[in-house]
Amino acid sequence: MATFSGVLHADGYAGFRDLYEPHKLGSPPGIQEAACWAHARRKFFDLTVSSKASIAEEALRRIGELYHIEKAIRGEPPDVRKAARQHGSTPKVEALR
Structure with a gap:
């Protein structure tokens, strides 16, 4: 390294x-x-299983939106994926923050 x-x-x-x-x-x-979002998502999912945590459910919904963006750009060239992430994902991540 x-x-x-x-x-x-x-x-x-x-x-x-x-x-x-x-x-x-x-x-x-x-x-x-x-x-990746999988590890963060798992923590929110665990909260929804152990209790009715509406904020965790909202986080899962928003992370799901990010997954939809990734699905739409899967297989595209790196520059296209980067542009789509900056345009679509960045505002969603900032709103989630």
Whole structure:
């Protein structure tokens, strides 16, 4: 990893966290995290199973909208996917935040 720079798509394993911080583990400054929604979604899903949590249900609905965008752009070239995410997903993620 000492020479890698770019985007690293990994699951939510906490051991990867330091890779995204250049001052730790001797990581180069150019590693950008590409996280997935599955791990965050699972936590909200668990809340809806254990109790009637309307805010968790709303989060699941909004994450579902992001999944719909991904389905629509699956198989498209990277530049098309990036543009669609910036146009469609970014505002939805900001609203979810």
